[in-house]
Amino acid sequence: MTLQAHDIGLRVRRRSLLDGIDLTLAPAEILGLIGPNGSGKSTLLRLLAGLVRPDSGQVTLDGRRLDQMPRRQIARRIALVAQNAETADRITVRDAVRLGRTPWLDALRPWSDADEAHVARALARVDLAHLGDRDWSTLSGGERQRAHIARALAQNPQILLLDEPTNHLDIRHQLEVLDLVADLGLSTVIALHDLNQAMRCDRLAVLQHGVLTAIGPPEEVLRADILARVFGVQATVLIDSHDGSRLMRFQPIG
Amino acid sequence: MTADVGVHAARRLRAPPWLWVPLLIVAAPLLGAAMGETPIPLSTVWQALANQILGAGYALDPIDQGIIWSYRLPRALVAGACGAGLAISGLVLQTLLRNALADPYLLGISAGASTGAVLVVIAGLGGGLVPMSAGALLGALAAFGLVVGLARLSGGGTSARGAAQIVLAGIAGSQLFNALTSFIIARSANAEQARGIMFWLLGNLSGVRWEDVGLALTAVVIAVGTAFWHVRALDAFTFGTQSAASLGVPVGRVQAALVLATAAATAVMVSITGAIGFVGLVVPHAARFLVGSRHARLVPVTALIGMVFLIVADVVARILVPGQTLPIGVVTALIGAPAFAVILVRARCAP
Numbered sequence: 185m186t187l188q189a190h191d192i193g194l195r196v197r198r199r200s201l202l203d204g205i206d207l208t209l210a211p212a213e214i215l216g217l218i219g220p221n222g223s224g225k226s227t228l229l230r231l232l233a234g235l236v237r238p239d240s241g242q243v244t245l246d247g248r249r250l251d252q253m254p255r256r257q258i259a260r261r262i263a264l265v266a267q268n269a270e271t272a273d274r275i276t277v278r279d280a281v282r283l284g285r286t287p288w289l290d291a292l293r294p295w296s297d298a299d300e301a302h303v304a305r306a307l308a309r310v311d312l313a314h315l316g317d318r319d320w321s322t323l324s325g326g327e328r329q330r331a332h333i334a335r336a337l338a339q340n341p342q343i344l345l346l347d348e349p350t351n352h353l354d355i356r357h358q359l360e361v362l363d364l365v366a367d368l369g370l371s372t373v374i375a376l377h378d379l380n381q382a383m384r385c386d387r388l389a390v391l392q393h394g395v396l397t398a399i400g401p402p403e404e405v406l407r408a409d410i411l412a413r414v415f416g417v418q419a420t421v422l423i424d425s426h427d428g429s430r431l432m433r434f435q436p437i438g
Numbered sequence: 439m440t441a442d443v444g445v446h447a448a449r450r451l452r453a454p455p456w457l458w459v460p461l462l463i464v465a466a467p468l469l470g471a472a473m474g475e476t477p478i479p480l481s482t483v484w485q486a487l488a489n490q491i492l493g494a495g496y497a498l499d500p501i502d503q504g505i506i507w508s509y510r511l512p513r514a515l516v517a518g519a520c521g522a523g524l525a526i527s528g529l530v531l532q533t534l535l536r537n538a539l540a541d542p543y544l545l546g547i548s549a550g551a552s553t554g555a556v557l558v559v560i561a562g563l564g565g566g567l568v569p570m571s572a573g574a575l576l577g578a579l580a581a582f583g584l585v586v587g588l589a590r591l592s593g594g595g596t597s598a599r600g601a602a603q604i605v606l607a608g609i610a611g612s613q614l615f616n617a618l619t620s621f622i623i624a625r626s627a628n629a630e631q632a633r634g635i636m637f638w639l640l641g642n643l644s645g646v647r648w649e650d651v652g653l654a655l656t657a658v659v660i661a662v663g664t665a666f667w668h669v670r671a672l673d674a675f676t677f678g679t680q681s682a683a684s685l686g687v688p689v690g691r692v693q694a695a696l697v698l699a700t701a702a703a704t705a706v707m708v709s710i711t712g713a714i715g716f717v718g719l720v721v722p723h724a725a726r727f728l729v730g731s732r733h734a735r736l737v738p739v740t741a742l743i744g745m746v747f748l749i750v751a752d753v754v755a756r757i758l759v760p761g762q763t764l765p766i767g768v769v770t771a772l773i774g775a776p777a778f779a780v781i782l783v784r785a786r787c788a789p
């Protein structure tokens with residue numbers, strides 16, 4: 185399943201939020217989306233999820249235009265974990281994850297054991313099975329984030345769009361989420377803030393003021409000149425003597 | 439605590455819903471008709487009904503027969519329909535707007551419906567061809583559009599501040615439409631009309647006749663049916679509109695259908711009984727407290743509690759002050775305001 189953006193642009197009140205974005209998400213690829221705050225990462229993910237229609241260009245899924253597909257068909261293939269989705273409702277974690285089955289249900293196909301199995305599997309996948317009956321309001325930020333990912337997995341998607349999923353997580357759970365995403369084997373677009381974590385993606389796309397300024401393998405994209413231009417930081421590469429992996433250290437320029 | 443006891447009792451009884459729901463729907467209006475300043479035995483109510491519908495020919499006092507058939511029964515039926523309709527409207531608005539304070543009365547939708555109804559009845563809009571409830575529907579939709587538009591413009595949304603903006607916009611909308619209603623009455627109505635209208639505006643079931651029953655039941659069946667058809671979509675709004683869309687819900691179409699159905703219910707109820715407050719606000723919270731937040735149970739339970747609540751409120755309105763019938767809106771406010779205070783305090787105490 186291939187998700188493609190063809191020269192998409194979006195304007196709000198004469199201001200250009202995204203402009204001329206071309207990208208292709210290959211099957212089973214993990215594409216990292218990086219860029220400063222307000223560069224348009226969340227907006228791009230909303231467009232890729234078909235929630236917002238681009239003003240110019242188009243998003244296609246296996247060659248079909250997203251804006252001509254019924255929402256339900258999109259939701260069976262693409263799941264989005266948005267940046268801050270909250271609720272004041274009194275629901276259990278399992279109920280929240282059950283929402284992921286929505287696109288697969290209708291009047292003729294009511295809730296079944298198969299749906300319950302999807303939910304149980306998704307909860308186990310994010311290590312939350314023991315909290316299934318807990319009230320949503322009692323979860324920590326990290327547990328909520330993982331529950332959102334479980335909800336997305338319950339949609340049984342082929343493509344996963346994650347908007348800064350490691351926010352609010354302690355370092356251990358950050359690494360666990362990244363490991364989980366890598367293990368899932370789904371085509372994934374993941375917006376990230378931590379550039380060292382971004383290094384683990386198959387490819388990286390760099391957004392600046394709504395324009396894609398670089399895209400390619402991490403070692404090509406995370407170059408000192410690009411980081412200086414986009415983030416305004418001076419990056420130095422360190423080598424971990426333990427296993428020889430590259431690490432980056434940042435300092436503000438000027 | 440009491441709710442837990444209730445739930446456990448219900449579990450132990452294990453009465454299947456297909457049994458007790460229809461039973462409750464039939465029994466509540468009959469009990470409502472039996473109670474009043476002069477209580478009438480349930481058996482008499484039953485006989486009056488049998489006489490009227492089946493021509494059973496029980497020997498009854500024609501006055502009792504008249505009170506039950508022409509006065510109390512249509513009144514109880516409209517009260518039940520109205521309670522269910524307003525409660526469902528409140529529930530749907532609370533879910534769609536992600537706002538615990540949403541309710542047709544607070545958001546000015548009832549006020550808009552009143553304006554529309556008065557425009558038709560007093561100012562003669564539509565030249566007598568437009569029914570009052572159609573005018574009320576137009577007024578309700580205009581008020582909803584205005585309030586939500588104003589809330590959007592002022593940064594309303596699902597954030598805490600946005601939630602307050604919606605309620606503030608609702609207050610502005612209510613004030614505006616109430617002022618318009620008063621203006622229309624002052625301009626076009628004679629003194630006698632004005633007195634009648636003012637009484638009706640407070641929420642009143644006194645004028646209810648059998649003609650109103652069909653309309654009220656139709657409106658409530660459509661509203662509850664539409665909500666019931668969309669229970670999964672309503673659940674999907676748990677984490678907001680965008681989340682619902684990403685779960686495959688055709689948000690625009692669902693919102694339009696639900697808003698139209700509930701605005702129509704509100705409009706019909708207002709055109710029959712005037713604006714009744716607190717039902718749409720309090721009843722969904724009570725239902726959530728009893729059965730949780732999933733709409734498959736929340737929708738029917740909200741409708742049933744709303745129905746019972748307003749039938750009871752009407753009985754209270756008829757017997758509280760001897761020799762006089764209070765406007766039902768007064769009773770719902772007397773019960774609803776403290777209940778709402780409890781909800782507010784509980785919400786603060788919740789973890």
Ligand SMILES: Nc1ncnc2c1ncn2[C@@H]1O[C@H](COP(=O)(O)OP(=O)(O)O)[C@@H](O)[C@H]1O
Pocket residue numbers: 196201219220221222223224225226227228
């Ligand atoms: N609906 C909207 N209307 C107007 N501006 C918006 C809207 N959504 C996002 N923006 C603006 O678009 C820019 C990009 O936002 P966003 O995609 O959230 O950035 P990021 O996720 O990279 O931090 C920001 O400047 C934000 O203010």
Ligand SMILES: [Mg+2]
Pocket residue numbers: 225226227267347
């Ligand atoms: Mg963002």
